Amino acid sequence: MFIVIQDQPLLQRLSNLAKPLFMAETAISSHILNSWDQPDANIFYNASTLIVIGSFATGQFVTADCWLAAENLMLTACSMGLGSCVIGSALPIFNMPEIKAEFGIPAEYSAIAPIIIGYPSGATVPVSRNDPVVLSIQQSNGCMSALNLTSESMF
Helix, strand or coil, X not given: CEEEECCHHHHHHHHHHHHHHHHHHCCCCHHHHHHHCCCCCCCCCCCCEEEEEEECCCCCCXXXXXXXXXXXXXXXXXHCCCEEEECHHHHHHXXXXXXXXXXXXXXXXXXXXXXXXXXXXXXXXXXXXXCCCEEEEEEECCEEEEXXXXXXXXX
């Protein structure tokens, strides 16, 4: 299920609800706490659209399926010149019974991936990435061995 919200005053209200919940549940940097302490701070970065991906189903692969849908959504947005960002700090409010009732979201729905979509306000700066760590399990001469590989040793 996809919930699409394109109402700036509503997104600001949801942001105001989400900030204290997220700050109370999470140990986050003082920089974020200070910026979110401002009344006009918006966890949705003033994006025009919020899409919350979730599911009614339960099962072994439900969460993975929702994140795969989120990845496809974000890749499609990028191909169209749009920016996107997962807003994990919004997740608690979309699983609150009061919010579900207010918006007619069935109680059995679980929000999994809140994503903002919009036109970037400027150039997107690439972020540094850590090298992946790959554990390779190999069998040689009847013995199993594990090798810890990095990108340098793999290619």
